[in-house]
Amino acid sequence: MDQSLYLVNLGAVVALMVVLWLVSLVLHDASIVDPFWGLAFVLIAWTQFATWFFLSGPACDTSPCRPYTEVGILLPVLVTIWGLRLSIYLGWRNRGKGEDFRYRAMRERFGAAFPIVSLGVVFLLQAGLAWIVSLPVQAGIQGSVGESWRSPLVVAGAVLWGIGLAFETVGDVQLARFKRDVASKGRVLDRGLWRYTRHPNYFGDFLVWWGLFLIAAATGAWWTVIGPVIMSVLLIRVSGAGLLERTIGERRPGYADYVRRTSGFFPRPPKGP
Secondary structure (H helix, E strand, O other): OOOHHHHHHHHHHHHHHHHHHHHHHHHOOHHHHOOHHHHHHHHHHHHHHHHHHHHHOOOOOOOOOOOOOHHHHHHHHHHHHHHHHHHHHHHHHHOOOOOOHHHHHHHHHHHHHHHHHHHHHHHHHHHHHHHHHOHHHHHHHHOOOOOOOOOHHHHHHHHHHHHHHHHHHHHHHHHHHHHHOHHHOOOOOOOHHHHOOOOHHHHHHHHHHHHHHHHHHOOOOHHHHHHHHHHHHHHHHOOOHHHHHHHHHHHOOOHHHHHHHOOOOOOOOOOOO
16 A cells, blocks of 8 residues: 555645635635635545555556556446535535635634635644545455455445435525525424434435445555544534534524434434424
């Protein structure tokens, strides 16, 4: 396993975030980082694929020479589908809304120092997190030689990834339709997947990354469990459900009752009245 490639991947995602930071200074909008969260993973995955299989990978012992394997191509493809969907959705959702309240609060707090603070706390932090979370993908690509997609762990991981992608996609669609309905103003979405969990989109992300880890584990990369663990903490406690739960109760009448009835993360039947 070529450990130097991990640094190449880190350099690629850092370069992406530095460019985005420079653009954010021109636009006075740090929110542009959000739609690129998914694309950061796509960049890391394909950088790893290209550098490993076409520059540093093992010599081909078959004819005709094929510089990639089934699992080696499966991982970046799955990450690309997930990352593109997420980035396109966030870009569509955030269009024309201006800077997110989180970044506006930071801008007011740090004043003239905000540009430098945002480089570290917003852009480079996200680069580092994306690199750590994607360790299963990076290691799985390198360790995939000889591993077939028919492996039980690969199949289980792909199924889990598919369920997660469906969960977050359906959840996002249901939320978008709810927000477009004028009759929904001031109400709480408690139908569809949102009847069983208050955060089906974040739960879907959770499944996606544990699925990718299982695929990587089939190649022996069990040590990369740190990736889905970090993503789980982010989704449940930090920037996902945890952040939203700290503020939404003040903005949505009836949310406290929704909290009482509905699971905070893992889906389950709602409680009775």
